[in-house]
Amino acid sequence: MTERCEIAVIGSGFAGSIMARVLTRLRHDVVLLERGSHPRFALGESSTPLANLSLERLARRYDMPDCHRLATHGRWLEHHPDVRRGLKRGFTFYRHHPGEKLQPNERLLVAASPDDRIADTHWLRADVDHHFVRAAIAAGVDYRDHVELTAAHFDSSGVTLSGERKGSPIDLRADFVIDASGPGGFLARQLEIPSALDRTLTRSSVLFSHFTGVRPIRDVVSGLQDGPYPDDWAAVHHIVDEGWMYALRFDHGIVSAGFTLRPTAADDAARSPEARWQALLAKYPTSGALFANAQPTFPISYRQTIQHRLTHAAGDRWVLLPHAFAFIDPLFSTGIAWSLRAIERLALLFESDLPGARELSRYDTLLAAEANQIDRMVAGAYDAMAHFDLFAAHAMLYFASVSFSEVRQRLLAHDVDSAAWTGFLGVGDEVLAELPHESLTRLRPITRGRGEVGSPDERAAYVDWMRSAIAPRNIGGFGDRERRNLYPVDLDLLIESHAALGMTRDELVAALPALRGMRPGEAP
Numbered sequence: 001m002t003e004r005c006e007i008a009v010i011g012s013g014f015a016g017s018i019m020a021r022v023l024t025r026l027r028h029d030v031v032l033l034e035r036g037s038h039p040r041f042a043l044g045e046s047s048t049p050l051a052n053l054s055l056e057r058l059a060r061r062y063d064m065p066d067c068h069r070l071a072t073h074g075r076w077l078e079h080h081p082d083v084r085r086g087l088k089r090g091f092t093f094y095r096h097h098p099g100e101k102l103q104p105n106e107r108l109l110v111a112a113s114p115d116d117r118i119a120d121t122h123w124l125r126a127d128v129d130h131h132f133v134r135a136a137i138a139a140g141v142d143y144r145d146h147v148e149l150t151a152a153h154f155d156s157s158g159v160t161l162s163g164e165r166k167g168s169p170i171d172l173r174a175d176f177v178i179d180a181s182g183p184g185g186f187l188a189r190q191l192e193i194p195s196a197l198d199r200t201l202t203r204s205s206v207l208f209s210h211f212t213g214v215r216p217i218r219d220v221v222s223g224l225q226d227g228p229y230p231d232d233w234a235a236v237h238h239i240v241d242e243g244w245m246y247a248l249r250f251d252h253g254i255v256s257a258g259f260t261l262r263p264t265a266a267d268d269a270a271r272s273p274e275a276r277w278q279a280l281l282a283k284y285p286t287s288g289a290l291f292a293n294a295q296p297t298f299p300i301s302y303r304q305t306i307q308h309r310l311t312h313a314a315g316d317r318w319v320l321l322p323h324a325f326a327f328i329d330p331l332f333s334t335g336i337a338w339s340l341r342a343i344e345r346l347a348l349l350f351e352s353d354l355p356g357a358r359e360l361s362r363y364d365t366l367l368a369a370e371a372n373q374i375d376r377m378v379a380g381a382y383d384a385m386a387h388f389d390l391f392a393a394h395a396m397l398y399f400a401s402v403s404f405s406e407v408r409q410r411l412l413a414h415d416v417d418s419a420a421w422t423g424f425l426g427v428g429d430e431v432l433a434e435l436p437h438e439s440l441t442r443l444r445p446i447t448r449g450r451g452e453v454g455s456p457d458e459r460a461a462y463v464d465w466m467r468s469a470i471a472p473r474n475i476g477g478f479g480d481r482e483r484r485n486l487y488p489v490d491l492d493l494l495i496e497s498h499a500a501l502g503m504t505r506d507e508l509v510a511a512l513p514a515l516r517g518m519r520p521g522e523a524p
Contacts (some may be wrong), residue, residue: 001171004015005142005178007350008161008174010187012143014125015321015339016180018058018067019133021346024345025062030187031172034145035181042125042296043256045209046088046248047071047237049112049406052120054340056065057416062347066135070128074117078388083131086122086250089113089229091333092236093395094217094286095388102286104223106388107485110478111228114489122235122248122256123336123412128338152190159317176354177318183308196309199372201379201440202328202425204243205304207273207280208258209296212249220289228488235333238287239385241451244278245287246330254297257385260306262332262382273302274281290472313362313367319346326371328380332398336371337424370424376436377425383443387453390443393463393484396478397435399424399487400470407475407494407501431472439466475500491515 009020012034033374045401052071059068069079073087073323077092089111095106113119129477139144147170147327161172179187180463187193215230218224238245243261250256259280271279277300281288313325322338345363349355377398384390401424409419426432446454453459467479475497477483477490491512498508 002160002173003171004173005029006354007031007176007178007490008033008159008172009178009180010149011035011134011179011181011185011321011324012038012129012133012145013180013182013323014123014129014132015323015343016178016334017129017136017141018064018340019178019180019321019343019346020143021064021132022058022343023135023350024063024136024140026065026347026350028350029142031142031144031174032133032136033124033149033172034133034143035147037145037492038130039126040129042129043258043330045123045125045336047120047123048333048337048402049120050402050409051337051340053406053409053419054337054344057419058340061416064135064500066131070121070131072113072117073119073121074192076121080131084124084127084250084252086124086248087116087233088120088122088235089116089121090234090247091395091399092231093235093239093391094237095239095385095391096284096286098241100285102221104221104225107224108388108392108395109227109229109231109234109485110395110487111489114491122250124250124254141353141502142407149186152187154191154317155427160279163421169315175317178321179318179324180321182323183327183364185320187318188310188324190389191315191318196311196326197307197364198310200307200309200326200328200373200375202307202382203263204260204329204382205263205302206258206260206306206330207300208256209275209298209300211255211257211294211296211507212253213295214249214255214257215290215293217290220286221279225484225486226234227486231363238284238288239388239391240280240284243382244331244385245280247290253519255294273300280423292395296315301352309371316357316360317354319355319360319363321346322367322371325367326374328371328374331378331381334374338374341420341424343464344416348417348420366421366423369427373423373425373427373433373436376440378441380443383440383447386447386451387459387490389445389459389463390454393466393479394439394443396466396474397439399476400474400478401429401432401435402433403478404473404477404500405519411501411503411508411511418437424474429473432470435469438469470497472500 006029023030055067069075090111093108147165153160183477236247246255279488300383309326313320349359384394446458
């Protein structure tokens with residue numbers, strides 16, 4: 001017997017579950033299909049201010065108060081302490097050299113919040129995904145787990161999904177399908193959407209686990225100047241010759257850590273993941289000291305070529321969420337924010353009816369441009385890792401882009417459509433749009449694409465160029481030599497930058513409460 005629904009959402013990670021819930025709030029008949037069950041493991045991810053903004057807008061527009069509570073660390077602790085998470089005050093970067101201890105001058109800290117209460121969070125995905133699935137069910141979403149889909153048959157009036165659930169056959173007729181199942185997902189296979197991986201520049205693999213017993217940086221390295229927040233309560237990036245290591249510290253003591261590595265020689269790939277992990281720690285003494293007493297909570301795992309990219313993200317009666325369409329690299333924590341922005345766009349399209357070809361083409365075109373932008377931003381960062389001054393300067397492009405976008409969106413919070421369709425990482429911005437490509441073009445002759453450090457004059461010229469290029473959008477003082485790579489949230493500087501935001505000084509001062517994510521009448 002064939003069952004019917006209006007919209008089928010495939011995949012119940014946080015993005016699929018939030019999408020299904022929003023559609024149910026819009027009075028669509030939704031079925032959410034999951035191949036496995038919850039709770040389940042997924043790699044830890046970090047929110048960012050732009051991700052939090054999307055959560056808050058979704059909360060207000062579609063009456064989902066838990067999204068507002070989960071948008072800052074303080075509200076999360078107050079309302080959902082059972083959902084495990086980590087405090088993220090900003091982005092921390094260190095440059096390590098083989099056989100040498102970490103040097104305090106090769107350190108970059110960029111604050112994303114002025115205090116713990118309104119800080120970002122690391123998401124323990126097993127808990128967060130499970131929370132959003134339960135919230136979707138409570139909102140009336142028809143959720144079905146242990147579903148193995150085997151076929152999708154599209155025609156002019158809809159699609160029939162076939163498969164089985166717990167050994168029993170299922171046939172589900174839907175008017176529209178949203179795929180949130182991730183890389184190599186169901187629709188990509190069924191529709192034979194061609195790969196566009198050859199359009200991406202970034203290539204990396206990941207070696208990862210979760211660990212107990214990881215030491216704080218100040219227990220290992222002396223002489224670190226006080227920064228705008230404690231170094232470890234951040235998305236921590238340890239840059240090495242082979243790529244970089246991430247470390248996300250959760251409040252209950254677990255650290256999600258992994259080496260994201262450039263393509264390596266075959267003899268390295270032949271080693272076991274544990275052996276490769278230990279060899280990297282032995283090569284970099286400070287990292288080795290941080291993890292000297294650490295124990296993995298599950299065997300260290302390895303995934304090769306984590307990038308994927310398809311040629312299209314939407315078509316007649318179907319659409320892909322970002323992670324099913326493309327993934328570049330975890331550098332700069334773009335995943336959650338990009339997914340939530342896409343959910344906002346689709347929610348607006350579904351507010352009146354099912355989206356048509358014109359609306360889906362707009363979504364498809366913008367997602368492709370954003371995938372290109374993320375790729376160029378990350379590829380430039382990998383090239384710049386050869387020398388810390390180059391990397392820190394290139395990173396300023398990311399931080400100038402996202403801080404300008406965050407402040408503009410918070411101050412224009414009433415314009416939901418404009419905020420949702422604003423291009424990610426400067427896409428569509430007359431100043432920022434071409435800078436990731438130009439940065440990469442300028443870096444390649446310096447590093448030769450082989451990790452060379454370049455001459456002092458070449459590096460200095462690049463740093464000066466970046467400072468000048470981002471100046472019209474630089475409301476955070478990024479690239480200021482006097483800050484010595486330590487960037488707090490500076491409201492005085494923000495007020496001084498009012499003209500760059502198209503506001504008077506008095507208008508900006510009056511709008512400052514909105515920058516803390518406060519609702520009217522809400523206490524700070």
